Amino acid sequence: MALKQKGGEISAEAKKRRRVGFANIDTGVEASECIKVFLVKSGDEVGSTNSFCINPVDLNQFFGEDGKIYGYKGLRVNIWLSTVSFHAYSEITFESTSDGGKGITDLEPALQDIFGELLTEKEQFLQTFSTERNFIRNIVSDGAVVPCKTSKEDDHASNSNSEADGSMIEVIRMKQDSEPVCLLYSRLVPLVLLLVDGGSPIDVTDPRWEIFLVVKKVQDPLGDCITNVLGFATVYRFFHYPDSTRLRIGQILVLPPYQGQGHGRHLLESVYSVAVSENIYDVTAEEPSDYLQYLRACIDTKRLLCFQPIKPAINSVVSCLKEGNLSKRICRSSSCPPASVMEIARQKLKINKKQFLRCWEVLIYLNLNQENSKCTENFRAWVSDRVKSDIVDKDAVDSRKHLVEVPNDYDHDMTFVVCWSQNGGEPDGIDGNQGGSQSTQDEQLNELVKKRLEDIVKITNKVSAILRN
Numbered sequence: 001m002a003l004k005q006k007g008g009e010i011s012a013e014a015k016k017r018r019r020v021g022f023a024n025i026d027t028g029v030e031a032s033e034c035i036k037v038f039l040v041k042s043g044d045e046v047g048s049t050n051s052f053c054i055n056p057v058d059l060n061q062f063f064g065e066d067g068k069i070y071g072y073k074g075l076r077v078n079i080w081l082s083t084v085s086f087h088a089y090s091e092i093t094f095e096s097t098s099d100g101g102k103g104i105t106d107l108e109p110a111l112q113d114i115f116g117e118l119l120t121e122k123e124q125f126l127q128t129f130s131t132e133r134n135f136i137r138n139i140v141s142d143g144a145v146v147p148c149k150t151s152k153e154d155d156h157a158s159n160s161n162s163e164a165d166g167s168m169i170e171v172i173r174m175k176q177d178s179e180p181v182c183l184l185y186s187r188l189v190p191l192v193l194l195l196v197d198g199g200s201p202i203d204v205t206d207p208r209w210e211i212f213l214v215v216k217k218v219q220d221p222l223g224d225c226i227t228n229v230l231g232f233a234t235v236y237r238f239f240h241y242p243d244s245t246r247l248r249i250g251q252i253l254v255l256p257p258y259q260g261q262g263h264g265r266h267l268l269e270s271v272y273s274v275a276v277s278e279n280i281y282d283v284t285a286e287e288p289s290d291y292l293q294y295l296r297a298c299i300d301t302k303r304l305l306c307f308q309p310i311k312p313a314i315n316s317v318v319s320c321l322k323e324g325n326l327s328k329r330i331c332r333s334s335s336c337p338p339a340s341v342m343e344i345a346r347q348k349l350k351i352n353k354k355q356f357l358r359c360w361e362v363l364i365y366l367n368l369n370q371e372n373s374k375c376t377e378n379f380r381a382w383v384s385d386r387v388k389s390d391i392v393d394k395d396a397v398d399s400r401k402h403l404v405e406v407p408n409d410y411d412h413d414m415t416f417v418v419c420w421s422q423n424g425g426e427p428d429g430i431d432g433n434q435g436g437s438q439s440t441q442d443e444q445l446n447e448l449v450k451k452r453l454e455d456i457v458k459i460t461n462k463v464s465a466i467l468r469n
């Protein structure tokens with residue numbers, strides 16, 4: 001870490017101001033405003049602010065309660081992060097420091113919290129580009145390339161791809177049971193902390209973790225094979241009663257320069273491919289971001305569209321929505337997918353039930369005549385019903401049963417408490433009604449329906465575009 005002070009001696013004027021005390025109260029500067037992180041793949045790029053600058057989710061979280069840095073004038077923290085070895089080097093410059101009532105923030109501990117021992121001095125950092133040149137190649141050579149069928153339309157994200165420049169893109173699966181794999185993951189942790197919202201490191205000592213790496217293999221001018229990590233997903237295997245296993249995606253990350261090029265999809269499809277070939281129970285994701293949900297929905301809807309066993313169920317709902325007067329509840333409830341259909345999609349495609357229900361609405365919309373206002377009106381009413389029943393389980397209220405989801409660290413899809421109230425009202429302390437009038441609740445419900453419809457249309461448009469290409 002290099003520390004440079006610009007502007008030399010603190011002026012006599014500044015010293016005077018400091019003594020006056022209250023004249024200039026230090027309001028601090030947000031960490032995200034003065035820290036920049038650049039991804040670099042060669043020593044030549046170090047020191048330059050023209051390299052690829054990433055956009056961390058929340059740098060402020062590493063700096064006290066208010067995310068601010070105090071006591072500096074003109075502070076700039078530039079960090080270069082190597083995509084060859086994942087070491088980092090930081091350069092800190094400022095014009096002056098002074099305690100304006102909140103002290104002078106020590107930057108070192110916060111940077112250590114992110115980069116740990118990967119933060120090195122400049123000389124050492126520059127050397128890593130040659131000494132660690134084969135770091136990734138050596139580790140992934142012990143992994144297994146995930147085989148996956150490739151179709152013409154999926155060419156740009158198939159599981160072993162020749163690129164126009166002669167490089168190969170592969171997904172490599174590695175069990176978290178060897179020291180080198182743990183070492184590789186520990187070097188990826190700063191990226192998780194910086195780029196995954198709420199991301200925290202997995203427990204590398206737990207052998208049930210696996211890591212899927214999407215890598216690019218390229219020949220350098222000397223004929224050497226260079227391997228770069230483009231992205232990765234950590235996947236946890238856990239027991240599913242009575243005799244199977246589920247796969248849960250803990251973290252998925254594509255390095256920013258390579259995002260939007262099909263690598264995230266490649267990783268997800270590889271996880272599915274393993275789940276199908278090993279007859280895993282299903283695949284889930286831990287607290288997925290909105291974008292990940294959207295991406296999964298696009299991928300799974302496309303897979304389900306080609307899945308013949310669910311066609312009759314889709315057709316039956318679509319014809320009900322076409323003809324129907326949805327004021328009849330019976331017609332609305334028949335719009336739910338039959339349990340047998342969800343089960344077969346889980347068995348064959350490893351799509352879990354919650355995810356299937358999300359795709360179900362898109363599948364129906366994709367098959368509807370969207371130009372026909374009666375159809376779209378019915379569809380709206382149907383979605384609205386489904387949103388309501390997601391929130392208020394009417395049958396449960398009638399029978400005085402209340403299902404209360406209980407968050408836990410393990411699997412929040414799975415845990416809930418069934419509460420019973422004698423008098424037919426909500427049990428004490430777990431009243432789902434957080435207060436507010438009926439009209440406020442209606443408004444909130446309408447907002448949710450609107451949002452759900454927007455999501456459905458967005459995914460439908462994307463899947464339609466994918467199918468057209």
Ligand SMILES: CC(=O)SCCNC(=O)CCNC(=O)[C@H](O)C(C)(C)COP(=O)(O)OP(=O)(O)OC[C@H]1O[C@@H](n2cnc3c(N)ncnc32)[C@H](O)[C@@H]1OP(=O)(O)O
Pocket residue numbers: 195196197249250251252253254255258259260261262263264265266285286287288289291292294295298299302462466
């Ligand atoms: C559990 C968790 O980890 S939650 C946190 C998730 N991770 C993060 O937030 C970290 C930061 N984000 C990322 O790393 C990445 O954005 C990821 C991992 C979420 C997605 O990876 P990317 O490589 O960017 O996505 P990828 O390029 O594969 O897919 C995106 C596009 O492919 C489209 N797509 C989906 N299926 C297909 C298909 N079959 N054919 C063609 N395109 C498709 C998607 O619709 C999307 O396009 P759009 O955004 O233009 O609508």
